[in-house]
Amino acid sequence: MIWALILLFPCTLAAAPQWLQYRTSSRARDIIGGSSKFHRPEKETPQITLPALSTDKPIFIKWQTPMDPAGFRWAVFDKKNKYGPYIVLYFDTNGDGRLDDEKKVEGRQSNEYETEFGLTPVLLDSPDGKITYHLNLRFYSYDPESTYIYAYSGCWYEGQIELNGKKILCRLIDSNVNGTFNDKSDNFDCDQIQLDSGGDSLHIAVGNFLEFKDALYRTNIAKDGAFLELTPAPDVAFGTVSVASINQLTMGGLNGIYTRQVTDGQFRLPEGEYRVRNWSITRKDSRGVEWRLEASYPSQRDKFKVSAPAPLELTKIGEPVFSSVSARALEGSFYFNQSLTGQSGERVSLYRSNRQPPAPKLHIRNKTGEYDRTFSLEYG
Numbered sequence: 001m002i003w004a005l006i007l008l009f010p011c012t013l014a015a016a017p018q019w020l021q022y023r024t025s026s027r028a029r030d031i032i033g034g035s036s037k038f039h040r041p042e043k044e045t046p047q048i049t050l051p052a053l054s055t056d057k058p059i060f061i062k063w064q065t066p067m068d069p070a071g072f073r074w075a076v077f078d079k080k081n082k083y084g085p086y087i088v089l090y091f092d093t094n095g096d097g098r099l100d101d102e103k104k105v106e107g108r109q110s111n112e113y114e115t116e117f118g119l120t121p122v123l124l125d126s127p128d129g130k131i132t133y134h135l136n137l138r139f140y141s142y143d144p145e146s147t148y149i150y151a152y153s154g155c156w157y158e159g160q161i162e163l164n165g166k167k168i169l170c171r172l173i174d175s176n177v178n179g180t181f182n183d184k185s186d187n188f189d190c191d192q193i194q195l196d197s198g199g200d201s202l203h204i205a206v207g208n209f210l211e212f213k214d215a216l217y218r219t220n221i222a223k224d225g226a227f228l229e230l231t232p233a234p235d236v237a238f239g240t241v242s243v244a245s246i247n248q249l250t251m252g253g254l255n256g257i258y259t260r261q262v263t264d265g266q267f268r269l270p271e272g273e274y275r276v277r278n279w280s281i282t283r284k285d286s287r288g289v290e291w292r293l294e295a296s297y298p299s300q301r302d303k304f305k306v307s308a309p310a311p312l313e314l315t316k317i318g319e320p321v322f323s324s325v326s327a328r329a330l331e332g333s334f335y336f337n338q339s340l341t342g343q344s345g346e347r348v349s350l351y352r353s354n355r356q357p358p359a360p361k362l363h364i365r366n367k368t369g370e371y372d373r374t375f376s377l378e379y380g
Helices: 002-008 028-032
Strands: 021-024 035-040 058-063 072-079 086-091 114-126 130-139 147-153 155-163 168-175 194-198 200-205 209-212 215-221 225-230 238-242 246-251 257-262 266-270 270-283 292-297 304-306 322-331 334-343 348-353 362-363 372-376
Touching: 028 147, 028 155, 035 058, 058 147, 072 266, 086 114, 086 130, 086 292, 155 225, 168 209, 200 209, 200 257, 209 257, 266 270
Parallel strands: none
Antiparallel strands: 021 155, 035 147, 058 072, 072 086, 114 130, 130 147, 155 168, 168 194, 194 200, 209 215, 215 225, 238 266, 246 257, 246 270, 270 292, 270 304, 292 348, 322 334, 334 348, 362 372
């Protein structure tokens, strides 16, 4: 009877964990992509113990991480002397809520506005005890009102995994730079799985499922990135979605992010809730020249629900596209801006043969006709 169950229901068997190795590099962005998290300086000085600082105006940030019981770690940027640039960093690497026991890190200035602090090893809690995570901080300051910090992940997990009977190079990437590697999201702020299959590198969003070569797998990824499990999911129900005029559509939710080439106005998705991320429409004119509209949405666009029994029609997406012109006066001059938007306010770009066509012209004429001029707008 046990053998019969295995033969009849192979999808119920748990997949074995596939373990990965921790990797780190000061050039991690070149290897795993340019993931970053933007930080503005905190407005209030935190009530924590500080080292002796050179400036009376230190800059603090909170690095958010669910791997710390408090949910974050403090960092402070200091100067080498009272009037110099912010080139010194103290980071709460051990999570004790203090900065006076931390090693002083001196950054490297690539120009007068930017300082890079290299890899900062941070100790985090995990089910197996303390683990090390590497963070890379870049400090930018053009003036007191234009100061910001980018946090980059300086690490990833990597190894050969078996998928559908083949060995594939797999990398787990902490795309939202919070110290974990299994973040799902309904607004695209999720982690990434990179698969290298025969020279083709695919970046796949972490979600409930992973879609690879027309097969669907359930995912189980360790929070600290040490392993992943991929279980075939042939039992997952799919729903049908229809759209008008769209050639390609990208959507995302907790199930992951999916890009669909639309055939006959329809495509299929695993049951669940999604948001539209972008769409494109491609057509050729009478001379055979290809034109393309590309649209992108804000992350908080309304969700839509896909279910197997009832086909869903997405409306207010795609054509028509609206062109608008705005004007503003500044110090005796007038500035005009032309933009394309979709039905739901999405930003739309126009391309001709994969390039932006010549910028449109603006014709201004007053009521009497005494002023009648045409101007060429410029991109940028």
